[in-house]
Amino acid sequence: MEKEISQAVIGRLPRYFRYLGELKDNGVQRISSQELSSLMKVTASQIRQDLNNFGGFGQQGYGYNVEYLYHEIGNILGLNVEHHLIIIGAGNLGQALANYLNFEKRGFLFKGIFDCNPALYGKKVRNLTVQPMEAVEGFILENQVDIAVLTIPKDSAVEVADMLVRNGIKAIWNFAHVDLNAPQGIQVENVHLSDSLMKLSYNLAKYSDASQKG
Ligand code: NAI
Numbered sequence: 001m002e003k004e005i006s007q008a009v010i011g012r013l014p015r016y017f018r019y020l021g022e023l024k025d026n027g028v029q030r031i032s033s034q035e036l037s038s039l040m041k042v043t044a045s046q047i048r049q050d051l052n053n054f055g056g057f058g059q060q061g062y063g064y065n066v067e068y069l070y071h072e073i074g075n076i077l078g079l080n081v082e083h084h085l086i087i088i089g090a091g092n093l094g095q096a097l098a099n100y101l102n103f104e105k106r107g108f109l110f111k112g113i114f115d116c117n118p119a120l121y122g123k124k125v126r127n128l129t130v131q132p133m134e135a136v137e138g139f140i141l142e143n144q145v146d147i148a149v150l151t152i153p154k155d156s157a158v159e160v161a162d163m164l165v166r167n168g169i170k171a172i173w174n175f176a177h178v179d180l181n182a183p184q185g186i187q188v189e190n191v192h193l194s195d196s197l198m199k200l201s202y203n204l205a206k207y208s209d210a211s212q213k214g
Contacts, residue, residue, distance in 0.1 A: 005053050012050055013073055015040065020070040032063035082107045084145045085173075088160055089152035090115040090123065090130045093175055097149060098125045111143050112136075140167045147171045154178040161188075 019040055023031060037044035051069070054076060074080060085103075087094045090113045097103075098110050113128045114136050115121070123130045131139070139145070148169045150157055157176035164172065171187040174180050182188040 009050050009053055012042075013077055016047075016050070017070065017073045017077060017079075020066055020073065023066045024070050028066050030063045030065050036064065079107055082109055083147050084109055084111045084143055085147040085149055086111055086136070086139065086143075086145050087113040087128075087149045087151060088115075088133075088136070088164070089150065090117075090120050090125060091151060094149070094151035095125050097151065098128055108147070111145060112139050114139075136164070137167050140164075140169065145169065147173060150174045150176050150180075152176055 019036070031039075033044040033047045036047055040047070051064075054072065071080075085108055087098055087110060090098075094113060094115075098113055103110070110126075110128060112131060113125055114131050114133050116133045118132070120130045121132055146169070148161075148164045148171075150161065150172060152160060154177045157174065157178050157180065161172055161174070161180050165183055165186055170185070172180060172182075172189070174188055174190045177192070179190045180188045
């Protein structure tokens, strides 16, 4: 049976992936856990522990092969396959996400964008055209969509998520201000940018306090 990896470790993998990607792009072929540690500002033992979950990838006295580790972590994160996404809610946030090109480099392809506001139907957002919600069902069937992005107000988020799941969506990237509970077999990632901002605000207050006290 495959070993269960903790969500804390999974949560750190994208950061490893990002740093290793940069090292790879800069022509670095191998790196020790100490070097990676000082670059990423996490302890070398944390890095070793995290990567040991997946068999380690490192060799005593050699360190990590950057390219290999980058690809392995990418595989673990499921980035070796393409994902098809649809965006529900073609407002500010939905359009901003659709316009962000870097998701495609990681294999996340936006296939459609939908809204319930007739004033937006037919509007071009990069390579997509805003379609009415009535078209979602048929679209999912025809395009093998696996991820839906919810950028709609919270009032309708639960109802829309249920409809998407009924139609075969397996994962929801939820930006609506409500924590969606994942039904059995469905993955949900609730994103709240304001949580991050509040953390920043806390640290700002703490830092200001400390500097005032000298
Ligand atoms: P917006 O008002 O520009 O866009 C929302 C769009 O959703 C509109 O075009 C509207 O017609 C559409 N919509 C509403 N109900 C719908 C439904 N049942 N089905 C399909 N489309 C529907 O708002 P914005 O700025 O794009 O934000 C979108 C949502 O994301 C808001 O609820 C906002 O509170 C939330 N938000 C969340 C953030 C986060 O970090 N989680 C950050 C920023 C916004």
